[in-house]
Amino acid sequence: MHTDRSRKYLNPYIGGVLLGLVLLAANFVSGRGLGASGAVKSAVVSGMEVVAPSHVAATEYYQNYNASHPGGLFKNWLVWEMIGVLVGGLISGAIAGRLKFKVEHNPKITSKTRVLFAVLGGIFFGFGSQLGRGCTSGSALSGMAVLSVGGFVSMAFIFGTAFALAYFARKLWL
Amino acid sequence: MNMRLKLAAALIPLGIIIAAVPENTTKPFRLTATQLLDEVKEGAQFITTDQVARMVIEKDPSLRLIDLRTKDEYDKYHLPGALNIPISEILSAENEDIIHQGTYMNVFYSNGTTMANEAWMLTRQLGYVNNYVMQGGLNYWAETILSPEKPAETSPDDEFARYDFRKAASGALGGGSLEVKTDDAAAAPVPAVQSRKQKKRVAGGC
Amino acid sequence: MGPLIVYEQISSQTNLLLALVIGVGFGFVLESSGFSSSRKLAGMFYGYDTTVLKVFFTAAITAMLGLLFFSLFGWIDLSLVYVNPTYLWSAIVGGAVMGAGFIMGGFCPGTAFCAVSIGKLDALAFIGGLVIGILIFTEGYPLWENLYKSSYLGEPTMNSLIGISRGVFGLLLILAAFGMFFVGEWAEKKFPRDEY
Numbered sequence: 001m002h003t004d005r006s007r008k009y010l011n012p013y014i015g016g017v018l019l020g021l022v023l024l025a026a027n028f029v030s031g032r033g034l035g036a037s038g039a040v041k042s043a044v045v046s047g048m049e050v051v052a053p054s055h056v057a058a059t060e061y062y063q064n065y066n067a068s069h070p071g072g073l074f075k076n077w078l079v080w081e082m083i084g085v086l087v088g089g090l091i092s093g094a095i096a097g098r099l100k101f102k103v104e105h106n107p108k109i110t111s112k113t114r115v116l117f118a119v120l121g122g123i124f125f126g127f128g129s130q131l132g133r134g135c136t137s138g139s140a141l142s143g144m145a146v147l148s149v150g151g152f153v154s155m156a157f158i159f160g161t162a163f164a165l166a167y168f169a170r171k172l173w174l
Numbered sequence: 175m176n177m178r179l180k181l182a183a184a185l186i187p188l189g190i191i192i193a194a195v196p197e198n199t200t201k202p203f204r205l206t207a208t209q210l211l212d213e214v215k216e217g218a219q220f221i222t223t224d225q226v227a228r229m230v231i232e233k234d235p236s237l238r239l240i241d242l243r244t245k246d247e248y249d250k251y252h253l254p255g256a257l258n259i260p261i262s263e264i265l266s267a268e269n270e271d272i273i274h275q276g277t278y279m280n281v282f283y284s285n286g287t288t289m290a291n292e293a294w295m296l297t298r299q300l301g302y303v304n305n306y307v308m309q310g311g312l313n314y315w316a317e318t319i320l321s322p323e324k325p326a327e328t329s330p331d332d333e334f335a336r337y338d339f340r341k342a343a344s345g346a347l348g349g350g351s352l353e354v355k356t357d358d359a360a361a362a363p364v365p366a367v368q369s370r371k372q373k374k375r376v377a378g379g380c
Numbered sequence: 381m382g383p384l385i386v387y388e389q390i391s392s393q394t395n396l397l398l399a400l401v402i403g404v405g406f407g408f409v410l411e412s413s414g415f416s417s418s419r420k421l422a423g424m425f426y427g428y429d430t431t432v433l434k435v436f437f438t439a440a441i442t443a444m445l446g447l448l449f450f451s452l453f454g455w456i457d458l459s460l461v462y463v464n465p466t467y468l469w470s471a472i473v474g475g476a477v478m479g480a481g482f483i484m485g486g487f488c489p490g491t492a493f494c495a496v497s498i499g500k501l502d503a504l505a506f507i508g509g510l511v512i513g514i515l516i517f518t519e520g521y522p523l524w525e526n527l528y529k530s531s532y533l534g535e536p537t538m539n540s541l542i543g544i545s546r547g548v549f550g551l552l553l554i555l556a557a558f559g560m561f562f563v564g565e566w567a568e569k570k571f572p573r574d575e576y
Contacts, residue, residue: 150471
C-alpha cells in the first residue's frame with residue numbers, strides 16, 4: 001500500500017520545494033504571498049452586493065472593505081490566483097487519473113456525517129481566517145517565508161489546536 | 175539515499191551560507207540634501223485631514239498622532255489619542271523609540287503645517303521612515319472636519335460625498351468645540367489632495 | 381529588481397494574469413502532493429501521514445531561503461514585500477478557531493479549492509461552510525472589532541524579536557524543520573493506517 005501511494009503522489013519533499021518556488025515567484029512578481037480565504041471573502045462581499053445592495057451600503061465593514069479593495073471581484077489578485085488553483089488541480093488530477101465526483105470519507109462514518117462536519121469545519125475555518133487575518137496559506141505559510149511573527153503564531157495555533165482536538169475527532173478519521 | 179537526506183544536503187549548506195553573510199542593506203541610512211529635496215518636491219509626507227479622520231474613526235491601530243505643540247496647548251485640546259512631543263524635544267533620546275520605528279504610522283501635527291513639516295524633515299534626514307505630516311494642521315482640521323462647509327449646489331458629486339463624510343466625522347469626533355489659535359508661522363494653505371505616488375508595499379494577506 | 385509590480389515593471393493587468401499562472405502552479409503542486417485528500421491532510425494529526433508537515437515546512441524554508449538569497453543578490457527589495465502585520469490576540473484566537481475547523485473539516489481553504497477541482501464533494505461542502513463562516517464574521521463585525529484590532533505589534537519578524545540576523549534565524553528554522561521531518565517519518569512507521 002505504501003509503494004502504491006508513493007507512485008501516485010509526488011514525493012512530499014519535491015512537492016514542498018516546488019511549492020516554495022511558487023511562493024517565491026509570488027513574492028518576486030507581486031510582492032506578496034499566496035492566499036485562499038481572501039478570494040472567498042471577495043466573492044462573499046460581491047455576492048452580498050448583488051443580494052442585498054442596500055444592506056452593504058449601510059454596513060461600515062463592507063464599505064471599508066470595498067474602499068481598500070477597489071475594482072471588485074475581478075481586480076482581486078487572490079481571486080485570479082484561486083481560479084488558477086482550480087485549473088492547476090484539474091490538470092494534475094487529470095494526469096494522475098484522479099478526477100471523480102465523490103465524498104471521500106472514512107468507511108466507519110456515513111457520507112452524510114462527513115459532509116456535515118465538512119460544513120462545520122468550513123464555518124470555523126472561515127470565521128477564524130477572518131479573525132486571524134489569513135488562513136494556512138495566506139498567514140501561516142506566506143508569513144513564515146517572510147519570517148513574520150504573526151505567521152509563526154498562526155501556524156503554531158492552527159496546528160497546535162488541531163493536534164489538541166485530534167483525540168475528540170478521532171472517530172471521523174481513524 | 176532518501177529524499178529527506180538529499181534535501182538536507184542541499185538546504186543546510188545554503189542555510190549556513192545565508193547565516194554567514196551580512197545582510198544586504200542597500201538603503202542609505204541618512205539622506206543627502208538632494209535626496210531630501212526630491213522627497214520634499216514629491217510631497218509624499220502629507221496626509222490629508224480626511225485620511226486622518228477616517229483612520230481615527232475606524233480606530234486604525236497603526237495610526238499614531240503626535241502633537242508637536244507645547245504642553246499647555248496640548249492640554250487644552252488635542253486630537254483623540256494623540257501623544258505630545260513638543261518640537262523642541264523631538265530629537266531627545268527618550269523620544270527616539272517613538273519617531274524611529276517600524277510599527278506605527280506617525281502623523282505629526284501642529285496648528286498649521288510648518289512645524290509638523292519641520293519635524294518631518296528632521297526625522298527624514300536621519301533616515302527615519304513612517305513619519306507623516308497632517309496637511310493644514312489643526313486649523314484645517316477645524317475647517318474641514320469639525321465644521322465642514324456645505325458645497326455649492328453646482329459642485330460635482332464627489333464634493334458632496336466628501337461633505338457627507340466630513341459631517342459624519344464631525345459628529346463622531348465632537349465637532350465645533352475647538353478654539354482655533356494661529357500662533358504657528360504659516361496659516362494653513364489650501365491643500366489639494368496629494369497623489370501619494372511613492373513605492374508602497376503591496377497590500378496582501380488572505 | 382523585484383517585486384516587479386512595485387517597481388512598475390509589469391502592469392496591474394499583467395499582475396492579475398501572473399496571479400492566474402501562479403495559481404495554476406499552486407493548485408498543481410497541491411494536488412500532486414496529495415493535498416486534495418482530507419484523509420491525507422488529517423493524517424498529520426494522528427501521525428499516519430505527515431505529508432502536510434513535510435510539504436508545508438519544505439515550502440516555507442525553500443521560499444525563505446530564496447527570498448534571502450534574492451535579497452543578497454539585490455534582486456528583490458525585502459522592505460517592499462508584504463509582511464503580515466501581527467495582532468497577537470486575534471492571531472492566537474483566529475488560529476485556534478482555524479485549528480478546530482481543520483480537524484473537523486479536514487481541509488484548509490486552499491486545499492479545499494484544490495480538492496473541488498478534482499470532484500471532491502466534501503470539499504464543496506467545506507467551501508460552503510467557509511462562505512457561512514465569513515458571513516458570520518462580516519455581519520457580526522462590531523462584536524469582535526475590539527479583539528480583531530487588539531494588541532497590534534506592527535510587522536515584526538521573528539529574527540528581530542529574538543535579536544539575531546535573518547540568516548541565522550533562517551538556518552535555525554531549516555535545522556528545526558529537518559528535526560520535525562525526522563520525527564514525522566518515525567511517526568509514519570509507528571502509526572500506519574490503511575488507505576480508503
